[in-house]
Amino acid sequence: MNYTFDFSSIAIGPLLDGLFVTIQLTLAANVIGIVAGFVLALLLMSPFAIVRVPFMLFVEFFRCTPAIIQVVWFFYCVPMLLDVFLDPLMMGILALGLNLTAFNAEAYRASIQGVPREQRDAGIALGLNPLQRIRYIILPTAFRESIPVLLTNGIGIFQQSALVAIVAIQDLMYEGKTLATATYRPIETFTVVALIYFAVSFPVSQVVGLIERRRALAAA
Amino acid sequence: MVASSPLVKMQSLHKSYGDGAVQVLKGIDIEMKPGERLVVIGPSGGGKSTLLRVMMGLEQIDSGSITFAGQPYVSSASREKKTLIDTEVRRSIGMVFQHYTLFPHLNILQNLVLAPRKVRNEPKASAEARALSLLERFGLAAKARAYPAQLSGGQKQRVAIARALMLDPKLMLFDEVTSALDPELVSEVEHVIMQLADQDMPMMIVTHDMWFAKNIASRVIFCAGGVVVEDGPPEQVLGSPREERTREFIERVFHIKQ
Ligand SMILES: Nc1ncnc2c1ncn2[C@@H]1O[C@H](COP(=O)(O)OP(=O)(O)O)[C@@H](O)[C@H]1O
Ligand SMILES: [Mg+2]
Numbered sequence: 001m002n003y004t005f006d007f008s009s010i011a012i013g014p015l016l017d018g019l020f021v022t023i024q025l026t027l028a029a030n031v032i033g034i035v036a037g038f039v040l041a042l043l044l045m046s047p048f049a050i051v052r053v054p055f056m057l058f059v060e061f062f063r064c065t066p067a068i069i070q071v072v073w074f075f076y077c078v079p080m081l082l083d084v085f086l087d088p089l090m091m092g093i094l095a096l097g098l099n100l101t102a103f104n105a106e107a108y109r110a111s112i113q114g115v116p117r118e119q120r121d122a123g124i125a126l127g128l129n130p131l132q133r134i135r136y137i138i139l140p141t142a143f144r145e146s147i148p149v150l151l152t153n154g155i156g157i158f159q160q161s162a163l164v165a166i167v168a169i170q171d172l173m174y175e176g177k178t179l180a181t182a183t184y185r186p187i188e189t190f191t192v193v194a195l196i197y198f199a200v201s202f203p204v205s206q207v208v209g210l211i212e213r214r215r216a217l218a219a220a
Numbered sequence: 221m222v223a224s225s226p227l228v229k230m231q232s233l234h235k236s237y238g239d240g241a242v243q244v245l246k247g248i249d250i251e252m253k254p255g256e257r258l259v260v261i262g263p264s265g266g267g268k269s270t271l272l273r274v275m276m277g278l279e280q281i282d283s284g285s286i287t288f289a290g291q292p293y294v295s296s297a298s299r300e301k302k303t304l305i306d307t308e309v310r311r312s313i314g315m316v317f318q319h320y321t322l323f324p325h326l327n328i329l330q331n332l333v334l335a336p337r338k339v340r341n342e343p344k345a346s347a348e349a350r351a352l353s354l355l356e357r358f359g360l361a362a363k364a365r366a367y368p369a370q371l372s373g374g375q376k377q378r379v380a381i382a383r384a385l386m387l388d389p390k391l392m393l394f395d396e397v398t399s400a401l402d403p404e405l406v407s408e409v410e411h412v413i414m415q416l417a418d419q420d421m422p423m424m425i426v427t428h429d430m431w432f433a434k435n436i437a438s439r440v441i442f443c444a445g446g447v448v449v450e451d452g453p454p455e456q457v458l459g460s461p462r463e464e465r466t467r468e469f470i471e472r473v474f475h476i477k478q
Contacts, residue, residue, distance in 0.1 A: 118317060119321060119323070121278050121321065122317065122321035122322075124278055125313075126334070126387065127307075127387060128334075128335060136334060136338065141324060144324070
């Protein structure tokens with residue numbers, strides 16, 4: 001291989017503009033995913049099948065289709081079906097936010113159901129009624145337990161958000177493609193783009209690792 | 221209440237798990253007078269935890285009844301019917317479990333004040349003052365703001381006891397509360413239970429520690445195979461048991477200790 005790298009034509013400015021859009025997408029999708037995911041988790045655990053089943057299908061739809069299809073479908077089909085036309089960035093946020101909602105709901109559900117039975121017993125022995133046990137014991141314990149998974153899902157959406165470039169949202173990936181075409185330097189451009197994604201994701205993934213190691217120590 | 225009227229009266233308690241597949245309690249009758257300290261011993265799997273859990277109102281039963289201080293508390297006519305548990309009566313009973321069961325997201329002080337605040341609507345200041353004085357008494361004042369994960373097993377178990385006491389129980393249940401502890405931490409927990417005994421707190425204790433049983437019991441019950449095999453003063457049941465099965469068990473337990 002005798003390729004000579006030349007980074008001189010890679011303008012960082014547009015890439016940082018793109019990163020800014022990507023971060024907006026990620027943060028907004030995470031707000032949706034963290035809040036709506038929690039509500040969805042409660043619905044998934046409803047004792048009534050008529051409530052539970054439609055929401056289970058909702059979750060399975062997102063788990064069993066490629067994210068890229070979800071984005072495209074959302075972008076082209078929803079406006080036509082519902083006759084609503086939102087700003088592209090809003091559409092991107094909704095598509096990613098709903099995807100994250102489905103995955104976070106599963107994380108919440110698993111940790112709510114994973115709260116040890118002893119915690120419920122302790123709550124009864126202390127005279128707390130069922131609602132108080134859910135409100136003051138089960139949900140807070142479960143929320144803490146689910147934090148590493150929420151962070152992992154959240155940073156996953158940061159990476160998945162690159163998919164919205166195909167529907168012309170001017171995120172980091174989109175700016176990267178534009179720059180690559182304009183400079184005829186795709187290798188250098190995508191190297192820089194990859195490094196930017198990495199620089200944001202890596203610290204978060206380290207934090208997740210740290211939390212998990214501390215948990216393992218506390219449990220020992 | 222007449223002095224001799226029972227605090228607890230269990231009548232013909234039957235309990236099974238798995239839709240009647242496993243019979244665990246096969247007709248338990250126990251009367252407990254106020255101020256008594258009942259120690260329940262017996263082989264593993266004999267139904268001791270189940271008995272305490274039924275007493276705490278944590279389990280459905282097949283049939284039988286319990287009254288507490290003369291009040292109907294737990295009753296069931298048949299396994300198909302829902303067990304009736306009076307939650308008001310249940311609030312006068314406290315329980316400490318083998319595995320601490322502190323709330324991990326709350327600090328020690330918050331663990332103690334949660335129930336008094338929510339169950340009784342006690343003002344924060346008053347609940348915290350009572351909590352701090354209990355922690356002081358149990359040598360845990362310095363840990364008020366610590367989280368459960370930062371405590372040793374013995375400390376956690378003392379906090380669990382203090383937390384139960386916050387509701388001024390009329391009866392305390394202890395299910396093998398030292399079994400999960402390292403040997404050097406056992407005595408600090410037993411010491412706290414002894415303190416309660418000195419204040420005439422009625423209690424039911426399940427333990428494998430025969431030394432502790434001898435020291436704290438006013439009465440010992442040997443429970444095996446879901447029935448009460450022997451019931452009497454500690455000198456009798458632990459010292460010179462009348463039943464062959466009790467004797468075998470006691471010999472085995474003391475033998476293991478040596
Ligand atoms: N939740 C449960 N479901 C099914 N079986 C159980 C349950 N809890 C206890 N058992 C069974 O009931 C029997 C008595 O258990 P337990 O009351 O814990 O006895 P002990 O405390 O004397 O060791 C055991 O055979 C145990 O396996
Ligand atoms: Mg047991």
